[in-house]
Amino acid sequence: MLGIVVIGSLNADFVINAPRFPAPGETVAGRAFNIYPGGKGANQAFAIARLGGKVSMIGQVGNDAQGDFLTQNLASAGADMSHVHRDPKVSTGVAIITINAEGQNQIVVIPGANGSFGEERLHRSRDPITSAGLVLLQLEIPLPTVAAAARLASQAGACVMLDPAPAQELPDELLACVDYLTPNETELAILTHTEPRTFTRTEAARQARILLKRGAKKVIVKLGAQGALLVEADRELFWPALPVMAVDTTAAGDAFNAAFAFALASGKSEREAGFFATAAAAHSVTQSGAQPSMPSRAQVDQLLK
Numbered sequence: 001m002l003g004i005v006v007i008g009s010l011n012a013d014f015v016i017n018a019p020r021f022p023a024p025g026e027t028v029a030g031r032a033f034n035i036y037p038g039g040k041g042a043n044q045a046f047a048i049a050r051l052g053g054k055v056s057m058i059g060q061v062g063n064d065a066q067g068d069f070l071t072q073n074l075a076s077a078g079a080d081m082s083h084v085h086r087d088p089k090v091s092t093g094v095a096i097i098t099i100n101a102e103g104q105n106q107i108v109v110i111p112g113a114n115g116s117f118g119e120e121r122l123h124r125s126r127d128p129i130t131s132a133g134l135v136l137l138q139l140e141i142p143l144p145t146v147a148a149a150a151r152l153a154s155q156a157g158a159c160v161m162l163d164p165a166p167a168q169e170l171p172d173e174l175l176a177c178v179d180y181l182t183p184n185e186t187e188l189a190i191l192t193h194t195e196p197r198t199f200t201r202t203e204a205a206r207q208a209r210i211l212l213k214r215g216a217k218k219v220i221v222k223l224g225a226q227g228a229l230l231v232e233a234d235r236e237l238f239w240p241a242l243p244v245m246a247v248d249t250t251a252a253g254d255a256f257n258a259a260f261a262f263a264l265a266s267g268k269s270e271r272e273a274g275f276f277a278t279a280a281a282a283h284s285v286t287q288s289g290a291q292p293s294m295p296s297r298a299q300v301d302q303l304l305k
Contacts (some may be wrong), residue, residue, distance in 0.1 A: 002133025002265040004048055005158075008041020008075075009114040009140030010084065011093040012066040013250075013290055019101050023045075037073040038095055038290035039114070040138040043251045044225070047258030047280070047294040049077035053137075053265060056080040057131075058125045058140065060117040066092035068115070073291065083125040084212040087113040093140070103285065109140060110164065117141045119148045130156040134261050136165040140283045150177035159264070160242040163239060163257050164191060176215035182257055183211075196224035199223065201238060201277060205231050220260070220274075222253055228278060230270065239274040242282035248293065255284035255294055279303040 017032040037046070041059050048055040057079050061067030063086045070092065093112035099105045122145050122224045129135060135153035137146050146162075153160050154177035161180040164170060167187040175181065176239065185204070189196040194205045199207065199221070208219035208231035218232040223241075230237040259280030263273035279300045287293035295303075 001054055001176045001267075003128075003130040003131065004053055004055045004136065004261055004265055005058060005128050006041050006045040006048070006055060006136045007129070007141070007146075008136070008138045008154055009042070009093055010041035010042040010057075010059050010061050010067075010070045011039035011095045011109065011114070011140070012036075012070060013038035014098055015097045015099065015250075017099050017287065021098060021100055021106055032231055034229045034289065034291060036289035037070050038251070039070070039093060040163060041136075042070060042074055042252055043254035043290045044136050044138070044163075044258040044261075045079045046074055046077050046291045047255055048262050049074070049079040049299070050294045051259060051280075051297050056083060056128045058083045058122070058128065058147065060085045060113040060121065062090050062092040063088040066094065070082065075287045079203045080128075083119070083128060085121055087116050090116055097250060099248055099250070103249050105226045105250050107247070107250070111140065111208070114141050114302070117145055117206075118144050122148055126152065128155050131159070132156075132158045134159045134161065134265055136261055138159050139166055139168060143168070143174075147171070147177075150210045153177070161257060161261055163253060167191065168286070172214045176180055178215070179217045180219045180220055180260075181211055181216040181218070182222060182253070182260075184253055185224065188221055188266050201226070201229055204229050206237055220280075222256055222286075228256065228274060230274065237271055237274060239278045242279060242284050244282045246250060246285040248288045249285050251290035251293055252281045252285050254290065258282040258294070259300065274277065275304065276300060
């Protein structure tokens, strides 16, 4: 199996369950409160480790109790934590997540130590990046750090997967280093300067080709309850979503990316990897919390049956 490196955020998720999202200025009585380990980078690393993959996490936490909580949880899953740094000057990153009765979420992220993870600290972890088979990136650490990591991984011959979340403008130089760009519908709309909406497969493919022209080699659009669509220059692949009862959609995209990367690293084809990733994402939305919702290999295989 190819080695996988995840470079990104580690957050403590403060999760509130409420019957609905409050309007501006309104107070709504919540139903439950929990603290879960999260952060898009850590979620993906945890999911890969839970599936049985060999994964190293590169990122940063603060020198506080939340940092201990996050690193210990990832290590317990089997991830290599030797390249997770500590910044004693800032707190560990946190996310405030509200989940409504339909399982949809609203999230506010406070970067903390993720925001101070600069290029200089990234280069302390150069060796695992340049020796990796696959490198997974997201946008919860500074964009220059993401760009430097993508450039370093691409030059070393690694397969680079970028989850463009939280959505923001991306330079073409970064897209040119990306093998798989994996936006959801909201992120696709922002990246292509279109009105956010639910895309049909045809519309999603049309927008994805805009990103191909800007340099991305392949685009996988995560279409929520519809499924996922891979678009490249001369072909498309579509994987329908599995019908499940959604409880919490918070980390479905992380589950998809992690499982897709794990499957590729295990020698599966893109088509097989897409079905595997779709099943992992389906399992994740049936459970509460980010990392607690990540499935084992056996659970994904059971869904695929």
